[in-house]
Amino acid sequence: MENIKAALLGAGTVGTGVIRVFAENGAIIAARAHAAVTMKTVLVRDVSKPRPELNGFNVTDSIEDILRDDEISIVVELMGGINPAYDYMRRALMAKKHVVTANKDVVAEYGRELVALAEKNGVRFMFEASVGGGIPIILPLKVSLSANRITEIIGIVNGTTNYMLTKMHETRADFASVLKEAQDLGYAEADPTADVDGLDAARKAAILASLAFGTHVSLKDVHVTGIRGIKPLDIEYAKELGYVIKLLAVGRDCREEKGVEVSVHPTFLPKTHPLAAVNGVFNAIFIRGNAVGEAMFYGQGAGSLPTASAVTADIIEVAKGIADGFTVPSGSVYVTDKKICPIDDTVSGYYVRLLVDDKPGVLGAIATAFGNSQVSLKSVMQTKREVPGKAEIVAVTHSVSHKSISTALDKLKSLSVVDEIKNVIRVEDG
Ligand code: NAP
Numbered sequence: 001m002e003n004i005k006a007a008l009l010g011a012g013t014v015g016t017g018v019i020r021v022f023a024e025n026g027a028i029i030a031a032r033a034h035a036a037v038t039m040k041t042v043l044v045r046d047v048s049k050p051r052p053e054l055n056g057f058n059v060t061d062s063i064e065d066i067l068r069d070d071e072i073s074i075v076v077e078l079m080g081g082i083n084p085a086y087d088y089m090r091r092a093l094m095a096k097k098h099v100v101t102a103n104k105d106v107v108a109e110y111g112r113e114l115v116a117l118a119e120k121n122g123v124r125f126m127f128e129a130s131v132g133g134g135i136p137i138i139l140p141l142k143v144s145l146s147a148n149r150i151t152e153i154i155g156i157v158n159g160t161t162n163y164m165l166t167k168m169h170e171t172r173a174d175f176a177s178v179l180k181e182a183q184d185l186g187y188a189e190a191d192p193t194a195d196v197d198g199l200d201a202a203r204k205a206a207i208l209a210s211l212a213f214g215t216h217v218s219l220k221d222v223h224v225t226g227i228r229g230i231k232p233l234d235i236e237y238a239k240e241l242g243y244v245i246k247l248l249a250v251g252r253d254c255r256e257e258k259g260v261e262v263s264v265h266p267t268f269l270p271k272t273h274p275l276a277a278v279n280g281v282f283n284a285i286f287i288r289g290n291a292v293g294e295a296m297f298y299g300q301g302a303g304s305l306p307t308a309s310a311v312t313a314d315i316i317e318v319a320k321g322i323a324d325g326f327t328v329p330s331g332s333v334y335v336t337d338k339k340i341c342p343i344d345d346t347v348s349g350y351y352v353r354l355l356v357d358d359k360p361g362v363l364g365a366i367a368t369a370f371g372n373s374q375v376s377l378k379s380v381m382q383t384k385r386e387v388p389g390k391a392e393i394v395a396v397t398h399s400v401s402h403k404s405i406s407t408a409l410d411k412l413k414s415l416s417v418v419d420e421i422k423n424v425i426r427v428e429d430g
């Protein structure tokens with residue numbers, strides 16, 4: 001049996017998870033890889049830190065020890081961040097070493113370049129763990145669903161925000177207190193910006209949409225809104241109207257397949273939608289294909305062992321490829337450059353919450369502002385607020401273009417009876 005040597009860049013949450021999976025499942029891994037796979041060297045930032053879990057490994061803080069080692073044929077990058085991770089992966093591929101990574105930052109930004117570099121050097125660049133942690137989704141998009149024209153891919157791909165929104169639904173707590181709870185439980189980072197402002201989900205949306213639609217979507221193409229603006233009152237209205245609020249990463253083909261739209265935004269999702277039942281830190285990705293119909297992939301989107309499960313599967317795939325010949329491609333099997341559809345063309349329902357004067361004729365003025373902007377209303381609800389003389393109006397629209405809703409909001413702002421547009425959230429009804 002061939003003995004294949006690998007190196008780990010990073011021995012943190014996921015890196016130590018990979019070491020554990022190899023320790024516990026070594027025999028299964030060898031049988032499935034058709035080769036013995038050994039972690040020879042581990043790169044860390046601080047070699048002086050005591051690390052009992054790395055006893056028996058070569059531990060180094062120099063990437064050169066790995067790049068110059070001809071015995072090492074697989075480099076597993078689990079450091080995170082753009083640099084030096086991107087630089088190390090590029091250099092590993094140029095040194096004709098296969099690369100496996102969980103790094104969504106690098107894959108979203110440089111994935112296309114690294115796939116091409118891998119192909120040029122006759123090696124593989126694998127990134128199953130970059131989206132959805134332990135959930136198999138990259139391989140299904142590259143291989144299992146390749147017979148389909150995918151028209152829609154919708155994911156709950158950030159565990160931290162899904163945990164926070166779930167808590168807000170269950171307890172009526174506000175954003176600040178559920179964020180603190182998520183931080184105390186170790187779900188949200190000390191700097192939670194990438195999670196709560198939707199950037200982590202946007203990177204994953206770019207990766208998913210690139211594979212699903214066979215094109216290249218980068219982070220700057222994704223329209224992003226995070227969850228900071230969601231108030232307990234919005235959650236109450238959502239429940240009353242038969243919805244839950246979820247942070248969704250959405251990719252759709254638009255303009256009859258000639259373009260794609262990719263966005264991340266909080267969404268009113270009908271309670272009956274399969275994604276509405278995905279709660280806590282769990283992730284799920286829902287796909288609509290013209291042959292498969294609807295399919296959903298569900299599981300743990302983060303964590304040491306779930307993420308290590310996906311990383312190790314990529315290592316096995318690469319090792320099997322070295323032993324027997326490759327079958328799984330690095331990137332999408334079919335790539336054409338598609339246009340990114342302008343936000344104004346995108347179509348959705350909207351929830352609009354307004355604080356207004358509580359007097360006769362207000363509802364009529366508001367309905368006229370929507371109607372004159374070609375926005376048709378599905379439902380309207382009026383409630384009295386504690387503020388004397390004020391009422392709150394909640395309108396849910398039918399599907400309209402972003403351009404039409406923007407025009408309607410401008411008209412509403414100009415009405416003297418409208419004090420404030422409190423919130424505008426997309427509604428996923430189709
Ligand atoms: P982590 O716990 O912060 O571990 C990072 C490791 O990389 C540490 O061992 C660190 O060394 C090492 N490292 C960082 N910068 C380095 C540098 N410049 N030179 C050498 N070593 C360096 O990170 P993680 O949570 O395991 O995440 C790793 C990757 O997996 C990231 O791309 C992340 O986005 C992705 N991911 C994580 C999860 C998750 O649940 N954690 C889920 C999906 C994907 P020291 O130990 O010396 O500091």
Ligand code: HSE
Binds near residue numbers: 195
């Ligand atoms: N911060 C991410 C999340 C980790 O909360 O889902 C997994 O990528």
